[in-house]
Amino acid sequence: MKYNPFKIILWILFLVFVLLNSLRLFIYGFIISFMIVIIDRAFFGTRKRSDHQFLNLFFAFTSIVALFYTFSPFFRSLEFKISHPKWQKLEVLSIQRGATSNVSTPFNFLEKTYTPVTINYLDVDGKLQSRREEIKHYAILGFEPLFKKQIIEKELDYIHSRSLNKLIDKKAVNLYQHPFKNSIKMFKGNDAFALRHSIGFQIALLITYLLFIGLTIYCVLRYKQLKTAIKSTNIKEQKKAYIILFIVMCTYLVLAITVLHYLKF
Known part of the structure; x- marks a missing residue:
């Protein structure tokens, strides 16, 4: 699997995010991902697909668990109660x-x-x-x-x-x-x-602001390329374009909610 600078930065942020919470989150992500890969490999997939799939699942599920652990007092208390009986x-x-x-x-x-x-x-x-x-x-x-x-x-x-x-x-x-x-x-x-x-709230907002500005400029400058990629028959290019647009919409949504909440006061 080839790693470009963007993926390396993403994995570093992922490791820092999880380590700031609890090492147990790695275990939860590993167990869930391993079980899904084993089931998929046994009945539907191939080894090559499973190896690549495991990394994606591990990243996704560990991030989700870490997100709940960071922002959900109920989940954090429940997880501690179960893991420390x-x-x-x-x-x-x-x-x-x-x-x-x-x-x-x-x-x-x-x-x-x-x-x-x-x-x-x-x-x-x-x-x-x-x-x-x-x-x-x-x-x-x-x-x-x-x-x-x-x-x-x-x-x-x-x-x-x-x-x-x-x-x-x-x-x-x-x-x-x-x-x-x-x-x-x-x-x-x-x-x-x-x-x-x-403080993860402020960090998340700062990242959202930076993505909002950066991706908005990117979409304006690369509008024709994105439009071509969406209509392209190349699945990889099409997937990349949709991911960028999805992130852009998420940043706009978070920014809109923040502004509306601010205006209430």
Whole structure:
């Protein structure tokens, strides 16, 4: 299999993305991909096809699992509970909040807002314990004059306050204690998806902005070539053109949703 610079960069980003989460994600992607390849090879495919297919499946499924692990508190808590069955879940009694603060970058762009909280819980011996943590949410990545900082602050304050109140009212914190050590693992929230709690949200937006600009310019300059490729009988060229257009549409969709949400405030 030949690797061009684009594929090498893609695989490096893939490795960094997964390693920033958990090595277990590689295992999940490998098992799912291996099972699909074995079934396909036994009943439908050939060895050559299976070898190439495995890499694509491994990349796709591991990325999907990593995406859920990054942005889904419920999935992350459930995965830990299944993969660490001997860890004991602790009872959370109450959560007390502190003063909320904002953090800006050196260029005066709003980065995140956070609130310190004190979690009161019972340990495995039934004794009352306290743990201090920070609940944080990241702001929309916006650059003046297109995005006003005051509106971004207002939008972030709304997101943070709503999520923080929900977490405190429902005591939506999952604490697990190691069976043999005085080690505790904490998961904040039970939402299916919570995009704003991770810096991955801002990284994803930045990549989307760059793709939006770069691919828009590319499509304008290569309009005739793309049109010819779509009508071509060459499957490889046609596939490449459709992939580019699909990515372009995705970036436009994400950008449109971000702008509409920004305009609400």
